[in-house]
Amino acid sequence: MTDTTTRPSGSDTDIKGPGYRVWFDAPARTVHFEGVLRLSTSEYKPIEDLLDRVLLDHPALGLRMTELQFLNSSGINMLYKFAIAARKKGDIEVKVHGSSTIPWQGKSLPNLKKFLPTIVIALD
């Protein structure tokens, strides 16, 4: 399922829009979230698809959030759903890199553990 209407630009593994970029660094098996993400639920579709694909293909994954200044409720919802999907898939290691200097990350990233108890949260 590809939704081309809401895709801003870039490829399937490098999604860019005004003020944000989400891209998959394949050799490092890390998804990078950068900038300010304040899309509507449907506009998150390309990012959701990217996460679904890398979840299927890799047994170990990193999510780097240290450059993500802002994430709205639809965004965190997508991230929590990804954690549920990872738990259901099982047999996967997910590590999240965040920054404690970005206020929302200190509160909302640790909640990922409620959906995926094996997730590792590293805040610097």
Place this chain on the structure above:
Amino acid sequence: MLTEDPRWRRVLADPDAAAELLADPAARAEFVAAVAALQAEHDDLVLLHDSTLEHANEIEEQLAVKIEQVEALVVELELRNAFIRQVFGRHVTDEVVNTLLASPEGRQLGGERRTLTILISDLRGFSTLCEGLGPEQVVAILNIYLGAMAEVIGEYRGSINEFIGDAILAVFGAPVPQEDHPERAVACAIAMQRAMGRVNAELAEHGLPALEMGIGVHTGEVVVGNIGSNKRAKYGVVGRHVNLTSRIESYTVGGQVLISESAARALGDRLRTRGCFEVRPKGVREPITIHDVTGVDGPFAIHMTEEPAEWRVLAEPQPLVFTALEGKDTGGQEVPALLVAHDDRHNAELQVAAPLPLRADLKLVLAALPGVDAYAKVVAAAPGRATVRFTALPRALQELLDGLPARA
């Protein structure tokens, strides 16, 4: 999904069918597994809902803090702007301050060439008048006078560039560009002259002497901008046209507005004058034409208030000597004459032997008041006669003239 199975859908529609279906052990096991899956999904959704809400609350919390910070900044900014307006706004209009605050370029040093209209006003005989007054009185007079004039200039959107003692240098057309700057400036000059009635009434209330003001207006290209050093710069105008405006002003008598040919041309047929004359100011090669303004028609319509002067012819003409002045240096020959009449608007009629040139500046000393110098300008001349307008009329002389018997 449990509800997608037709058997279970039937049960949901008809609860009595449940007993029959659950009697089958395989179906019962399936049902229990499905309920467990639903429960797990439900738990995830509740958790998802709560965690998402928590995130939303966190962001709203941060938003509230940011709003408070922005509000505090707005208050601080308003205080700063109010302060700037207060300090600066005494000299320029709010419009000018707002323009400068809005454009960062406005705060940089540097200038540009622009065609503007310059207005210079000056008090007639103020130095002479000050001689008999204490410093507090001089300041009180200036504050009443400059305050009233600044208000009028503000109404016409001029910006006061400088107060030089009792003189005012104002420009129209900068920093905020105005297409109608010549018209605004000339109308403003007339309004300033009209406001002198109020100023003198207020001065009289405080027991202070009356003032007379002359205004020169000229349109020309000048350099405008922030002039000075980074520490001390002011928005100013420079150029020969500023000096020329000052020269034009020097030809005025009290109550007069004189404007240059360029300003007059800009107003066209909306300008009302008593006429024009040629002058040859120092440092200017070609003679220039000056218009004696009485009013402006059109959108800025305003006219001088003209009260016909009533001559008081003296029963006994007063002998005097006058000296024609070149510039500000006195040094000419003393010429005898007779003062035959005067009015309450500082005009006097002289009986002279030789004709006097128009607009000549004279120093007069009455035989009845030796040592008291009066200054006057020739405003009309006829063979054997000259009408002069006092530009500095010492109080002693005014009192003497008022006290002399008039011819019935």
